[in-house]
Amino acid sequence: xxxxxxxxxxxxxxxxxxxxxxxxxxxxxxxxxxxxxxxxxxxxxxxxxxxxxxxxxxxxxxxxxxxxxxxxxxxxxxxxxxxxxxxxxxxxxxxxxxxxxxxxxxxxxxxxxxxxxxxxxxxxxxxxxxxxxxxxxxxxxxxxxxxxxxxxxxxxxxxxxxxxxxxxxxxxxxxxxxxxxxxxxxxxxxxxxxxxxxxxxxxxxxxxxxxxxxxxxxxxxxxxxxxxxxxxxxxxxxxxxxxxxxxxxxxxxxxxxxxxxxxxxxxxxxxxxxxxxxxxxxx
Numbered sequence: 001x002x003x004x005x006x007x008x009x010x011x012x013x014x015x016x017x018x019x020x021x022x023x024x025x026x027x028x029x030x031x032x033x034x035x036x037x038x039x040x041x042x043x044x045x046x047x048x049x050x051x052x053x054x055x056x057x058x059x060x061x062x063x064x065x066x067x068x069x070x071x072x073x074x075x076x077x078x079x080x081x082x083x084x085x086x087x088x089x090x091x092x093x094x095x096x097x098x099x100x101x102x103x104x105x106x107x108x109x110x111x112x113x114x115x116x117x118x119x120x121x122x123x124x125x126x127x128x129x130x131x132x133x134x135x136x137x138x139x140x141x142x143x144x145x146x147x148x149x150x151x152x153x154x155x156x157x158x159x160x161x162x163x164x165x166x167x168x169x170x171x172x173x174x175x176x177x178x179x180x181x182x183x184x185x186x187x188x189x190x191x192x193x194x195x196x197x198x199x200x201x202x203x204x205x206x207x208x209x210x211x212x213x214x215x216x217x218x219x220x221x222x223x224x225x226x227x228x229x230x231x232x233x234x235x236x237x238x239x240x241x242x243x244x245x246x247x248x249x250x251x252x253x254x255x256x257x258x259x260x261x262x263x264x265x266x267x268x269x270x271x272x273x274x275x276x277x278x279x280x281x282x283x
Contacts, residue, residue: 007031007051014038022046030054030074042066053077053097065089076100076120083107091115099123099143111135122146122166134158145169145189157181168192168212180204191215191235203227214238214258226250237261237282249273259283 003026004018011032018024019040026049034055042063049072057078065086073090074097075083081102087109094115099122106121111132117140126147134155141164149170157178159165162185169192180201186209195216203224210233218239225234226247231254238261248257249270257274259267260282267283275281 002026004028014041018044025049027051037061039063045069048072050074060084060087062086068092071095073097083109085109088112094118096120106130106133114138117141119143127171129153129156131155137161140164142166152176152179154178160184163187163207165189173197175199175202177201183207186210186230188212198222198225200224206230209233211235221245223247229253232256234258244268244271246270254279257281 004021004024005028007028008031011034014029014034014037022044023046024044025046027047028051030051031054034057037052037060039061042061045066046069047067048069050070051074053074054077057080060083062084063086064084065088068089068091070090070093072095073093076097077100079102090113092115093113094117096116097120099120101124103121103124103126105126106129111130115138116136117138119139120143122143123146126149129149129152131153134153137158137160139159139162142162143166145166145168147170149172151172152175154176156176159182162182164187165185166189168189172193172195174195174197177199179199183204183206185205186207188208189212191212191214193216195218198221200222202222205228207230208228209230211231212235214235214237216239218241220243223245225245229252231251233256234254235258237258241262242264254274255278257279264283271281
């Protein structure tokens with residue numbers, strides 16, 4: 001047996017019959033009524049994908065690190081407050097889903113998952129990120145939105161392979177200068193943060209295609225934003241902007257510029273040059 005799907009079966013415990021499925025590669029126990037996972041589950045060491053999302057788990061078996069062939073681990077929508085230290089042994093783990101749990105800090109094991117490509121810890125209660133989070137240098141996509149994060153550590157600049165960074169609806173007021181080192185990021189979403197200052201180093205994010213600064217508290221933008229030559233969409237809705245840097249006119253690929261709900265009395269004349277080039281400007 002390679003795959004077993006027990007999603008939405010009303011299970012209150014994991015069926016004991018699964019103990020014999022030593023060749024099992026994919027196990028879906030999502031959307032049940034589980035409160036614990038049995039220790040013997042950690043003996044199914046052929047598992048590559050384990051889905052236990054949308055249950056009522058408050059802890060994981062201490063020996064979950066024995067599942068050292070895991071590539072995908074979905075723990076979303078549970079009641080977890082921490083993760084076992086043995087998780088660090090999951091050297092092949094590439095996708096980790098932890099959204100909608102009761103995490104108030106990043107579990108200590110996570111920064112040691114050096115093969116991780118995708119990390120989702122949205123809709124939790126995080127207020128800070130440890131400096132060690134920068135050790136996850138293989139990350140391609142990070143989702144941390146709907147938390148209470150007040151600052152990013154400088155170490156995030158080591159996420160040099162990252163392509164997408166989703167930080168909307170946190171409590172960020174600025175970004176570290178090291179953000180400019182993320183030169184593979186194509187999508188940066190910062191909507192709904194009380195950001196007042198954008199560092200000049202943002203202009204070094206040379207692969208950026210989509211930038212959302214909607215519902216922040218910006219009164220100005222750095223001239224360096226004009227260096228983002230791959231940018232196609234710039235969302236500046238609902239800020240406190242009264243002026244714009246003229247460097248925006250140098251963005252050759254910009255097709256959408258959203259300026260609505262800012263206190264502009266009028267737009268600078270060069271905006272007409274953007275429009276003539278085919279850029280859709282909302283204001």
